[in-house]
Amino acid sequence: MRVAGLSFVLFGCAAYAAWTTLERSVETITAFAYGLTFLWVGWRLAGKRNQYRLLGLILVARGVFNLANGMDLVPTAFEVWFIWSFVIKASSMLCLIHAVQEKIQKRYTRAIDSLSKGFLVYDRNGRIRSANESCARLLGAPGVKQLLGTRIVDWLPSVGRRGVAAHFQRFADAARYPHVETVVVDVGGRALPLELIASPHYERGQLHCMMLVMDITERKNNDDLLQRAANFDSVTGLLNRHGLSGRLAAALAQARAEGSGCAVLFVDIDKFKRVNDSFGHGAGDQLLIQMAQLLRGMARDGDLLARFGGDEFIVVLQDLPLADVAAAATARGQQILRALNNGFQLSPQLITVSASIGVACYPGDGGDADALTRNADIAMHDVKKSGRGELRFFDPAMSAYARDALVIDGALRGAIQAGELSLVYQPIVDAASGGMDKAEALLRWHSASLGAIGPDRFIPVAEDSGLIIELGAWVLDEACRQLAGWRDSLPQLVVSINVSARQLLDPAFIGLVERALSANGLAPGRLELELTERVLISDGAQVRDALGRLRALGVSLSLDDFGTGYSSLSYLTQFQINTLKIDRAFVTDMVDSPRSNALVATIIAMGKSLGLQLVAEGVETAGQARALEAMGCHYLQGYHISRPVGAAALPLFARRDGAATVTAAAPAVLL
Numbered sequence: 001m002r003v004a005g006l007s008f009v010l011f012g013c014a015a016y017a018a019w020t021t022l023e024r025s026v027e028t029i030t031a032f033a034y035g036l037t038f039l040w041v042g043w044r045l046a047g048k049r050n051q052y053r054l055l056g057l058i059l060v061a062r063g064v065f066n067l068a069n070g071m072d073l074v075p076t077a078f079e080v081w082f083i084w085s086f087v088i089k090a091s092s093m094l095c096l097i098h099a100v101q102e103k104i105q106k107r108y109t110r111a112i113d114s115l116s117k118g119f120l121v122y123d124r125n126g127r128i129r130s131a132n133e134s135c136a137r138l139l140g141a142p143g144v145k146q147l148l149g150t151r152i153v154d155w156l157p158s159v160g161r162r163g164v165a166a167h168f169q170r171f172a173d174a175a176r177y178p179h180v181e182t183v184v185v186d187v188g189g190r191a192l193p194l195e196l197i198a199s200p201h202y203e204r205g206q207l208h209c210m211m212l213v214m215d216i217t218e219r220k221n222n223d224d225l226l227q228r229a230a231n232f233d234s235v236t237g238l239l240n241r242h243g244l245s246g247r248l249a250a251a252l253a254q255a256r257a258e259g260s261g262c263a264v265l266f267v268d269i270d271k272f273k274r275v276n277d278s279f280g281h282g283a284g285d286q287l288l289i290q291m292a293q294l295l296r297g298m299a300r301d302g303d304l305l306a307r308f309g310g311d312e313f314i315v316v317l318q319d320l321p322l323a324d325v326a327a328a329a330t331a332r333g334q335q336i337l338r339a340l341n342n343g344f345q346l347s348p349q350l351i352t353v354s355a356s357i358g359v360a361c362y363p364g365d366g367g368d369a370d371a372l373t374r375n376a377d378i379a380m381h382d383v384k385k386s387g388r389g390e391l392r393f394f395d396p397a398m399s400a401y402a403r404d405a406l407v408i409d410g411a412l413r414g415a416i417q418a419g420e421l422s423l424v425y426q427p428i429v430d431a432a433s434g435g436m437d438k439a440e441a442l443l444r445w446h447s448a449s450l451g452a453i454g455p456d457r458f459i460p461v462a463e464d465s466g467l468i469i470e471l472g473a474w475v476l477d478e479a480c481r482q483l484a485g486w487r488d489s490l491p492q493l494v495v496s497i498n499v500s501a502r503q504l505l506d507p508a509f510i511g512l513v514e515r516a517l518s519a520n521g522l523a524p525g526r527l528e529l530e531l532t533e534r535v536l537i538s539d540g541a542q543v544r545d546a547l548g549r550l551r552a553l554g555v556s557l558s559l560d561d562f563g564t565g566y567s568s569l570s571y572l573t574q575f576q577i578n579t580l581k582i583d584r585a586f587v588t589d590m591v592d593s594p595r596s597n598a599l600v601a602t603i604i605a606m607g608k609s610l611g612l613q614l615v616a617e618g619v620e621t622a623g624q625a626r627a628l629e630a631m632g633c634h635y636l637q638g639y640h641i642s643r644p645v646g647a648a649a650l651p652l653f654a655r656r657d658g659a660a661t662v663t664a665a666a667p668a669v670l671l
Contacts, residue, residue: 031066031067031069032066032067034063034066035063035064035065035066035067035068035069036063036067037063038059038060038062038063038066039059039060039063039064039067040063041056041059041063042056042057042058042059042060042061042062042063043056043060044056046059046060117134117212117213117214118131118132118134118135118136118137118138118139118194118212118213118214118215119131119132119134119135119210119211119212119213120132120135120147120152120210120211120213121201121203121208121209121210121211122151122152122164122208122209122211123206123208123209124164124168124207124208125151125164126151126152126153126161126164127149127150127151127152128147128148128149128150128151128152129148129203129208130148131144131147131148132144134213135147135213138192138194138213138215139155139156139213140155141155152164152211156196164209167198167209168207168209192215192217193215193216193217193220194213194214194215194216195213195214195216196211196212196213196214197211197212197214198210198211199211199212230242230243231243231246233306233307235285235288235289235307236288236289236291236292236307237292238292238295238305238306238307238313239304239305239306239307239314240306240307240308241306241308241309243306244304244306244308244314244316244369244373245369245370247304247316248264248304248316248369248372248373249368249369251304251316251318252362252367252368252369252372254318254319255318255319255362255363256363258319259322260318260319260320260321260322261320261321261322261324261325261361261362261363262316262317262318262319262320262325262361262362262372263316263317263320263325263326263328263329263332263359263360263361263362264314264315264316264359264360264361264362264372264373264375264376265314265315265316265317265329265332265333265336265357265358265359265376266308266312266313266314266357266358266359266360266373266376266377266379266380267295267312267313267314267315267336267355267356267357267380268311268312268313268355268356268357268380268384269287269291269311269312269313269353269354269355270353270354270355270356270384270388270389271353271354271388272284272287272310272311272353275287275346275351275353278541279346279349279351283346283349283351286344286346287344287346287351287353288307288311290344290345291313291344292305292307292313294336294339294340295313295315295336298332298335298336298339299315300317302318302319303315303316303317303318304316304318308373314373314376315332315336317329317332325361325362326359326361326393329359329361329393330359330391333357333359333391334391336355336357337354337355337357337389337390337391340352340353340354340355354388354389355389356380356381356383356384356388356389356390357380357383357390357391357392358375358376358377358378358379358380358381358382358383358391358392358393358394359376359379359391359392359393359394360372360373360375360376360379360393360394361393361394365394375394375398375399376394378394378398378399378402379392379393379394379395379398380392381402381464382398382401384464385460385464404457405460405461405464407450408450408453408457408458408461409461409465409467411447411449411450411453412445412447412458412461412462412465412467412471413467415445415447416470416471416474418448420445420446420447420448421443421444421445421471421474421478422443422444422445422446422646423441423442423443423444423475423478423479423482423647424441424442424444424644424645424646424647425439425440425441425442425495425644425645425646425647425650426439426440426442426637426642426643426644426645427439427637427641427642427645427650427653427654428440428496428615428635428636428637428641429635429636429637429641430634430635431616431625431628431629431633431634431635431636432629435654436490436493436650436653436654437492437493437494437635438493438494438495438496438528438615438635439493439494439495439496439650440495440496440497440530440637441475441478441479441482441495441496441497442455442644443455443459443471443475445458463500463502466502468500468502468503469502469503469506472499472500472502472503472509473512475497475498476497476512476513476516477512477516479495479497479527480495480516480517480519480520480522480527481520482495482647483495483520483522483526483527484520484521484522485647486650486651487521489651489654490650490651490654493526493654494525494526494527494528494556495526495527495528496527496528496529496530496556496558497527497528497529497530498530498560499529499530499531499535500535501534501535504531504535504543504546504547505542505543505546509546510546510549510550510553513527513529513550513553513555514553517553523554524553524554524555525554525555525556527555527556528555528556528557528558528578528579529550529555529556529557529558530558530559530560530581531557531558531559531560532559532560532561533559533561536559536574536575543575544574544575547575547576548576551576556578556579557575557576557577557578557579558577558578558579558580558581558615559572559575559577559579559580559581560581561581561583561617562580562581562582562583562603572610572612577612578612578613579612579613579614579615580603580607580612580613580614580615581614581615581616581617581637582600582603582604582614582615582616582617582633583617583618584617584618584638585618586599586600586603587600587616587617587618587619587624587628587638588618588620588624590624590627590628591621591623591624591627597627600616600628600631601631604628604631604632604633605631605632608632613634613635614632614633614634614635615633615634615635615636615637616628616633616635616636616637616638617637617638618637618638619636619637619638619639619640619641620638620639620640621640622640624638624640625640625641
């Protein structure tokens with residue numbers, strides 16, 4: 001209604017003006033037109049309840065003045081004064097507005113120039129309307145002036161005309177504003193990575209695109225460092241386990257597509273811990289670095305090299321003909337083993353090490369990276385168990401053993417606390433008198449979940465996992481406790497226990513022996529420690545030191561399975577051994593084989609000449625017992641004498657009527 005009323009009033013005023021001014025000058029008509037316009041605009045503004053209401057009232061007053069002037073209601077003198085006043089005021093206001101706008105523009109320019117990031121605004125045509133110095137520098141322009149008026153695609157080809165249109169389309173759709181990464185070449189010719197962030201911006205009611213241009217060189221460098229740390233070993237520079245996984249998966253995918261083969265060699269440096277312990281971790285790192293250099297020197301194009309962890313390395317031979325995979329793996333593995341014979345210079349020492357290598361081939365030994373690596377690892381550990389320094393291919397039977405070992409390891413960890421372990425004792429008798437002077441303590445395990453597990457199954461697992469130290473300590477304490485319990489019934493009995501390399505080299509082992517003897521009130525001579533050649537070759541200097549301390553303590557030392565190794569004779573001169581145990585393999589064949597008979601006789605004669613006691617293992621017949629006695633062997637041990645028996649049965653064996661003869665029947669209680 002108010003609009004209709006106002007329209008009626010304005011129409012009436014216009015009609016009156018037309019009727020009264022048909023013969024008036026153009027100036028009068030113009031005054032009426034201005035007056036009506038000011039009235040209309042002022043009325044519209046005054047009717048809104050906002051910050052422009054006062055301006056609307058002023059425009060209404062101005063419109064009334066123009067209409068009054070057009071109807072000659074304003075005195076001429078006042079009109080002249082008003083016109084000159086308006087001209088002066090309008091001129092001054094325009095100058096003031098220009099000054100304010102210029103100041104605002106300078107502040108705006110300084111503000112955007114102070115930004116460390118590049119800043120520009122372009123229109124729908126991609127023409128740059130505003131920019132700062134940082135943007136000019138990042139885009140390689142001589143200055144801001146050279147940017148203004150040009151098209152953004154001239155400086156950022158990666159944006160392109162379609163990119164410009166896409167930005168505005170996203171603004172219209174209220175979609176997430178795009179982030180784009182691109183690379184430009186700066187004035188120095190250097191590739192500069194940039195990130196572009198676009199957002200909408202309105203100028204004079206028109207939609208523009210405002211873009212931040214950021215130099216992300218530092219971020220890219222940091223990303224590269226993080227990427228390298230995530231995928232490469234910091235010591236050797238080779239791929240690490242994570243980096244190998246992705247590269248090997250890609251290699252297998254390519255092999256699958258091309259019908260080619262791959263081989264994974266799992267290389268483990270033997271006795272690497274000895275280097276760290278003897279020369280320090282710095283020397284150990286130098287050895288790892290030189291090992292990596294050695295592997296690089298052998299690598300062909302396309303080979304993958306990785307440090308899998310610790311002293312373990314992976315070599316992947318890819319893109320091989322299926323018929324040549326095994327041959328190529330064997331050739332590379334043997335090349336590595338031969339190169340290790342040259343040693344490594346760890347100033348000032350020259351260190352020679354060996355390595356155990358397990359091999360798994362694609363596609364026969366696994367179809368994915370994890371399976372191949374795992375199977376190569378299993379093959380490598382199979383080498384470790386049989387002596388080290390060799391190359392061996394994966395066999396499915398190894399995997400079954402590994403799974404069995406994993407189950408045994410899990411159950412064995414709680415065996416001591418669960419009371420599942422026990423000791424049995426196998427008598428060792430004097431070959432001439434039949435009297436029992438010694439007994440060997442043997443560990444037995446009856447698992448609540450797995451049943452009875454033989455030592456041949458759980459002892460190697462304990463060796464690999466390190467549990468052998470805990471088991472060995474329990475055996476030592478239990479054997480000494482039981483020996484103290486036989487103080488009255490078997491006052492002269494010597495008990496022997498087996499000692500592994502890990503136990504002997506454990507810094508706490510000597511102290512455990514001292515405490516076990518002291519706690520049970522035993523003379524050191526009543527305890528004998530049985531060692532194998534594998535123990536003696538572990539670390540000559542450390543073994544010699546440990547054995548010297550045990551001898552000083554008064555404990556007897558026995559070399560088990562004599563004759564089955566490679567350097568047994570040298571051990572007799574290096575280490576102060578009390579007893580030699582002739583391996584059962586020679587005793588078994590001595591009656592029927594002249595060679596075995598002569599060998600046993602030679603071992604006995606040599607041992608006696610060195611002042612050593614001799615024990616023959618595996619005596620299973622009366623003929624073997626008589627032959628050994630005739631050769632001068634001191635002690636006999638085997639099923640012909642007695643099977644291992646429980647602690648309660650051992651004194652009964654010692655008191656039996658036939659104890660004086662080695663051909664007597666075995667005791668009733670057998671284990």
